[in-house]
Amino acid sequence: MNQRKRTYETTFIVNASLDDAQIETVIARVQELISKNDGEVKGVNRWGRRRLAYSIQKKNNGYFVCIEYVGTGDIVSKLDRHFRLEESVLRYLTVVVPKQVLKARASLATDAGAPATVEVESPTSTQL
Secondary structure, three states: OOOOOEEEEEEEEEEOOOOHHHHHHHHHHHHHHHHHOOOEEEEEEEEEEEEEEEEEOOEEEEEEEEEEEEEOHHHHHHHHHHHHHOOOEEEEEEEEOOHHHHHHHHHHHHHHOOOOOOOOOOOOOOOO
């Protein structure tokens, strides 16, 4: 059965006490899992180490990563299983990117002549 491909966005938090090389290994495994299941990674945004709003598994800091990819619904269930088994991932969330958002990104890219990705600056403590 031929399933319809959709654009997904998965955000996950990795234990910040790991070394940078170990964090990159976790990210590479997620990308590899997507690629092995006929998915295509569109972008990886590493938001870096951030303080958590509340402690998760007695951790106060986490390394945030957001991956945008195209694939079928099977990828989401396989990623869900991978994240549950991966001890270094504290939390994760996968959402379907709505068609309106994809159209808005495409129109922004054609209007400005820039790439289709939109960078959003997060507030820092000095901006609050």
